[in-house]
Amino acid sequence: MSDVAAATERDVIVVRDPDDDSIVGEVKVTSGAELERVLARAVDASKAPSLAAHERSKILAAVAARVEAQADAHAQLIATEGIKTIREAGREVARCVETLRLSAEEAKRIGGAVVPFDQASGGVDRLGWWQLRPAGVVAAITPYNDPLNLVAHKLGPAFALGAPIVLKPHPQTPFSALKLAEHFREAGAPEHSIQIVLGGGELGAMLVADRRPRVVSFTGGRAAGAAIAARIGFKRLLAELGGVGVVAVAADADLDIAATAIHSGAFWAAGQNCVHSQRIVVDAAIAGELRERLSALAAQMRMGPKRDATTDLGPLVDRAAARRVMLEIQQARADGARLVTGGWSEGNRVAPTWLEDVPEDHRLLREEVFGPVATFETVTGTPQLLRRLAEAGDALHAAIFTRSLETSLSAYGAANAAAVIVNDSTDFRIDAMPFGGGGAAGLGREGVADAIEAMAEKKMYVVRRTA
Numbered sequence: 001m002s003d004v005a006a007a008t009e010r011d012v013i014v015v016r017d018p019d020d021d022s023i024v025g026e027v028k029v030t031s032g033a034e035l036e037r038v039l040a041r042a043v044d045a046s047k048a049p050s051l052a053a054h055e056r057s058k059i060l061a062a063v064a065a066r067v068e069a070q071a072d073a074h075a076q077l078i079a080t081e082g083i084k085t086i087r088e089a090g091r092e093v094a095r096c097v098e099t100l101r102l103s104a105e106e107a108k109r110i111g112g113a114v115v116p117f118d119q120a121s122g123g124v125d126r127l128g129w130w131q132l133r134p135a136g137v138v139a140a141i142t143p144y145n146d147p148l149n150l151v152a153h154k155l156g157p158a159f160a161l162g163a164p165i166v167l168k169p170h171p172q173t174p175f176s177a178l179k180l181a182e183h184f185r186e187a188g189a190p191e192h193s194i195q196i197v198l199g200g201g202e203l204g205a206m207l208v209a210d211r212r213p214r215v216v217s218f219t220g221g222r223a224a225g226a227a228i229a230a231r232i233g234f235k236r237l238l239a240e241l242g243g244v245g246v247v248a249v250a251a252d253a254d255l256d257i258a259a260t261a262i263h264s265g266a267f268w269a270a271g272q273n274c275v276h277s278q279r280i281v282v283d284a285a286i287a288g289e290l291r292e293r294l295s296a297l298a299a300q301m302r303m304g305p306k307r308d309a310t311t312d313l314g315p316l317v318d319r320a321a322a323r324r325v326m327l328e329i330q331q332a333r334a335d336g337a338r339l340v341t342g343g344w345s346e347g348n349r350v351a352p353t354w355l356e357d358v359p360e361d362h363r364l365l366r367e368e369v370f371g372p373v374a375t376f377e378t379v380t381g382t383p384q385l386l387r388r389l390a391e392a393g394d395a396l397h398a399a400i401f402t403r404s405l406e407t408s409l410s411a412y413g414a415a416n417a418a419a420v421i422v423n424d425s426t427d428f429r430i431d432a433m434p435f436g437g438g439g440a441a442g443l444g445r446e447g448v449a450d451a452i453e454a455m456a457e458k459k460m461y462v463v464r465r466t467a
Helices: 003-007 032-047 053-069 071-081 086-107 149-161 174-186 201-209 222-231 255-271 284-299 319-334 382-391 405-414 448-454
Strands: 012-016 023-028 112-114 126-134 137-141 165-168 194-196 213-219 236-240 245-249 277-283 338-341 353-356 373-379 395-401 417-422 456-464
Touching (some): 012 174, 023 174, 032 137, 032 194, 053 071, 053 174, 071 174, 137 149, 149 165, 149 174, 149 448, 213 222, 222 236, 236 448, 245 255, 255 277, 255 284, 255 395, 277 382, 319 338, 319 353, 373 382, 382 405
Parallel strands (some): 137 213, 213 236, 277 373, 353 373, 395 417
Antiparallel strands (some): 126 456, 338 353
């Protein structure tokens, strides 16, 4: 029985702190009957008179202010129910505030465009335009690794657009989502415009398969994403499914910048990150020095209680995840990989681990490890560096460190990723930028403006002149 399955017995979710397995709290699992009522209320909300754009914007700004005013409490909550250290949690809260403020700004920008009907001979006597309107009820599912900001990336755009949303947060981290929904209610959000349902995979399957949601927004793993895509039927799907973040380091790279950025990208949130810098490909001319720097930075990381401000690396989400990551390390070593540093665990914690000489066909180079593990490989010359980028699997982000504009542009063309980050790690993102995956890494784009567009449809008004 999985940890989540065990946690959802007796019709309640028992939320446990990954640090020490202590009970954070319990929440009631949403039954099938209650889900039916939730969806019916969401449909009713979609038919009710909508707030004006300036009213939606004002509420979103008020929610952002509430989160900012209670930033310490939100960070403590993230660092209690989730996997982040208190410093990482503080960063997430700040990003949530930014996401909500962006949503408030975008609420006032949702418009449309005039269509020049006289471009066709049959349209010379007509005028018209289109406006963006909600496509319908939004069903959203979020993961455990960003329990506040990724929830804001669902709720903020939907509310800005005026689309009712039903959100199922990860059962390990429900309290951050519930608190954010409470802020919306207290700021004056219309009743049932935002509803939270609680449960595991079975509830999520019921939610996305129901005919009433018209948009499904999912952030999570590829297997779950494929199952959702097969189940939802005739709906819009916005899916962020992750991938292996590949970082290329050219011979002309600034090693001070590269080492610091790669280290952060590899071990932020203990590697439980969809833009985790997992695979590092380095020109042989600078490989030795960069390896030493990265190894030293990893060895200096302090593992300890998440809420201790001096802790650098938190736990994995549960013991099963830690066992899985350790098995990946052990299997890679058995297959010929060399351990540079790390490779040990204690409870839910896995030490920051660098592996070298991983076989080219190994799964660690092709599949997300979702843990504090990164691989280091050496090539000779920029053409080989670019070839590795081109041969890598679909991902959200790829990255390259170089002083050469030509090399960075070549990397941009070669990488199978939705974004190429130059002179920073794959972990770089701001909440306004289009964010998603190419190919198997996802469908559509998040980022507030892009998410609004994905949740909307164009509605035309056409009038024939009669005089």
